[in-house]
Amino acid sequence: MSNRRVRVRFAPSPTGPLHIGGVRTALFNYFFAKRHGGDFLLRIEDTDSQRFVPGAEEYINEALRWCGIKIDEGVAEGGKYAPYRQSERRAIYKQYADQLVASGNAYYAFDTSESLDELRKEAEAKGNAFTYNYENRNRMVTSLTLSQEEVQTRISKGEKWVIRFKMPENEEVKMHDLIRGDVVVNTSTLDDKVLFKSSDMLPTYHLANITDDHLMEISHVIRGEEWLPSFPLHVLLYKALGWTENMPQFAHLPLLLKPAGNGKLSKRDGDKMGFPVFPLLWKSPEGETSHGYREDGYFPEAFVNLLALLGWNPGTEQEIFSMDELIQQFSFEHVNKSGARFDPVKAKWFNHQYLVQKSNTELAELYQQFLISEKNITAEPAKVERIVGLMKERVNFIHEIWEKSAFFFGKPTSYDAASVQKFWKADTAAIMKEVIVVLDNINQFEAHQIEEKLITFINEKGYGMGKVMNALRLILIGISNGPGVADICEIIGKEETIERINRAIESI
């Protein structure tokens, strides 16, 4: 088993956009597979015909691609074990359900969902829960209680049926989890799960999942903690099918929790708290849209990095990781057992780190694209590069450069009242008129020159740096904080600088 090729799968169901918890699961699978030179497969678990959402599968593919995950085998990529979409594998499953019935590990049940609902309600009224298990199954309409002929006629008459697992009574199931260690559960606390349904002739998650993992030679199942309760069922299914020999190893990842309050992260949290819970923008078939990290301006590397550190740590103090480093350093020993609360504030910090790391040239290209597509502005590359260099330390996102420095591309439309109060004194207009003269006399209108001339002027007149510079900045950009005054002057140019000063003298 130890020298078995590592093969992992990410197996989402296309019931909507993949959320960041799912992305993290995919990432951990990917890290682990690549760490051990193995394969990463994407399998689409669409055995619930009721909940299928158009576009969800494309979304999943695009999200993984954006994160930098390379799929070795999958719906689009193909592979030796194709097809990778469960709805296209429907012919495969029935025989295994039959096998379980034949070996006495499963049985046909003819209950209607209405009658089951009723039983549940009755039990609830008495203060307990109805469990379809060893205690109750003999009272139900099943192949256990009916004669073989009767079962056959009911089936051939087209009566609806399901195949249920016959959960053994009072057996200890011992399981090993790579993250949590040994877990033991008594089968009497478990129920007879539905494995196959006649309504759409498809298996449920449990059967499909075990069958495909076995057939696809999956070596490690890495999934969310929400699957822990069905772990014993899965172990029992492997046993009943005679596949214990090469059953995969299991690892149940801790959950991603809400930033505040209780419970696991859900779609609503993002909308409420103003951060995305989805990797990409999502438009539901009903027309509802949800924010995505990509569209909100996150770099994929930052997104991957921040997700990797939720529930895993390197055991060192390193916080910034490339995909390769993540792959090299990942191990289950450093995966936490407890749920991790998502922190939107730190998410921004990660993006800032990546933004600052990028070269001005690279950033300029990105900002250039933003200017063209969002603002319809075509700017000189040199000017854009200058701007991003000045702004990068002050922002977390590319779009924030615009939000904080649109003044490089247009005159201020108003002057911040509090700053005017603070920096615009009785003699300011007069001083600014002198400043215009100083600036006008600079031949090489470049930051160094401008700063030098301005400082000499201020010193000669004895005005005080703050007094002049702060007022000048207010005039040029409308607010009191931003890049150095000389830099601003250079970027907008002599003519524009003087024009803005004149305008301010007249209008303030």
Next chain:
RNA sequence: GGUCUGUUCAUCUAAGGGUUAGGAUUCAAGAUUUUCAUUCUUGCCAUAGGGGUUCGAAUCCCCUACAGACUACCA
């Protein structure tokens, strides 16, 4: 209700029986700066509670509390 899992600063986490319980984010203060940001320095803040075991417990065991997941002909 039942089953399972978990619990270290506000948040992400380190410390695998012996450290003043470390780092990061946030927040606060100071220095630097023409403002802001950066940078630097500093500060605040934690082992859920109670019992054991041990010379010694965040770490091992038990109980309690709290939290989460699951409990569908969903995945």
